[in-house]
Amino acid sequence: MNTDIANLEPQPLWKHFAELNSVPRPSKKEERVIKFMQDFGNSQGFETITDEVGNVIIRKPASPGMEDRQTVILQSHLDMVHQKNADTDFDFESQGIEMYIDGDWVKAKSTTLGADNGIGVATMMALLTRKDIAHPPLELLFTIDEETGMTGAQGLKGGLLKGSILLNLDTEDDRELTIGCAGGVDVTATGSYNEENIPFDFVGYKLNLTGLTGGHSGMDIHLGRGNANKLMNRLLYQATDKFNARVYSIDGGSLRNAIPRESFAEVAVPEAKAELFEAFLEKQTDILQAEYSLTDPNLQLQAEPIDLPSSGISYDFQNQLLRALYACPNGIYRMSPAIAGLVQTSNNLARVLVKDGTYSIQCLTRSSVDSEKLDLAQAIQSTFELAGASVTQKGAYPGWTPDPTSTIVATMTNLYKELFQEEPHVNACHAGLECGILGTNYPELEMISFGPTITGAHSPDEKVQISSVQKYWKFLLETLQRVPVR
Incomplete structure (x- = not known):
């Protein structure tokens, strides 16, 4: 003691x-x-x-x-x-x-x-x-x-x-x-995907997004703090578009009731574009640090070279998944019209795990109005169902x-x-x-x-x-x- x-x-x-x-x-x-x-x-x-x-x-x-x-x-x-x-x-x-x-x-x-x-x-x-x-x-x-x-x-x-x-x-x-x-409900999207060989002329990187402030996914959701899962997805989406990046794992967040503070991803890009990719990451680090300088002053993005894996997420599914994560609501959905300053409805994109042919995405949706809570949960469910996921809503409480x-x-x-x-x-x-x-x-x-x-x-x-x-x-x-x- x-x-x-x-x-x-x-x-x-x-x-x-x-x-x-x-x-x-x-x-x-x-x-x-x-x-x-x-x-x-x-x-x-x-x-x-x-x-x-x-x-x-x-x-x-x-x-x-x-x-x-x-x-x-x-x-x-x-x-x-x-x-x-x-x-x-x-x-x-x-x-x-x-x-x-x-x-x-x-x-x-x-x-x-x-x-x-x-x-x-x-x-x-x-x-x-x-x-x-x-x-x-x-x-x-x-x-x-x-x-x-x-x-x-x-x-x-x-x-x-x-x-x-x-x-x-x-x-x-x-x-x-x-x-x-507020009441809440757990929304979970799961599924499997095919893996494809990574081209031999690619090079591998591990992206480490760390140092975010995090906090309580209800009491702190209005403070505008960065969500590591959303920010990592933003980077991966742009890297796919600009450099034909291939993703082969994502591991972000931990608990539904905590705003994610860290996310890690393993990616590969064409060797001929490696220098441009590294310059892109440096620029994105500056952008994110500027955007979140007040709420997440310790935000860091680091890229370390790793051995090229033999396979990664199939390119078609990678595009579907990154778009679904981009579309998933996060943060404040609606403020209370009755009580000044009170968040009425929100969602926390809490956990993203994509690895070895399976994936799991966990959200916690909150609202002081049950009908609105269920409406937002259904919107999230629909978003991931469009990407082929199996989605459940469990643990609802009033x-x-x-x-x-x-x-x-x-x-x-x-x-x-x-x-x-x-x-x-x-x-x-x-x-x-x-x-x-x-x-x-x-x-x-x-x-x-x-x-x-x-x-x-x-x-x-x-x-x-x-x-x-x-x-x-x-x-x-x-x-x-x-x-x-x-």
């Missing part, structure tokens, strides 16, 4: 965060962290149950004098996004996160930090261990697999939870009270419709103003929070989401602000004292 982190204030929260970050917890492989949480709940002597999909629920009775208050559900997810820099040697399935303090921030060494949503989980653990905190009856819901499908929330059955108010601890700006979110009139929203808005002498930002977000799904089986729940300031989520630049965690902890404890009677 990192003792420097564990000794930060509030100490109980940071101590549990350090403990949690020593447990590998990738999405869909949460067996170790589920057992960790089961053991923790049982060690504290509280009722601890695990449902059939792996969600853990721990119940803590009210502190003396607060037995008549409404039961509050606190909810966070156990899994974390696994992203690292390409040159970082790190095994997420066996190693704990390597953290360090940098001024007012906690960061990780070239990997994601897991503050999303580990700070929320650690908060709930701290509430379980503290005996000096006034609080109503608590149900602590630790869900699984939020980051790659929200299957924990989707699998939670009605009737298990008894609370009437749900506090989701997964918002990443301490000034915000989130009361609505959005969360805002209710600004709820009692908990009014209570926390007024409390925020009282504590911090400023108005909170009461808003909806363009990300998938579990509240929308949980509300389907618990429609009477009053729900709100808040949390400390976390930046760079879903990327190795992820960091959490120490002073913000202290502010958020104070806000939470005061909120628990203001919960109304039943």
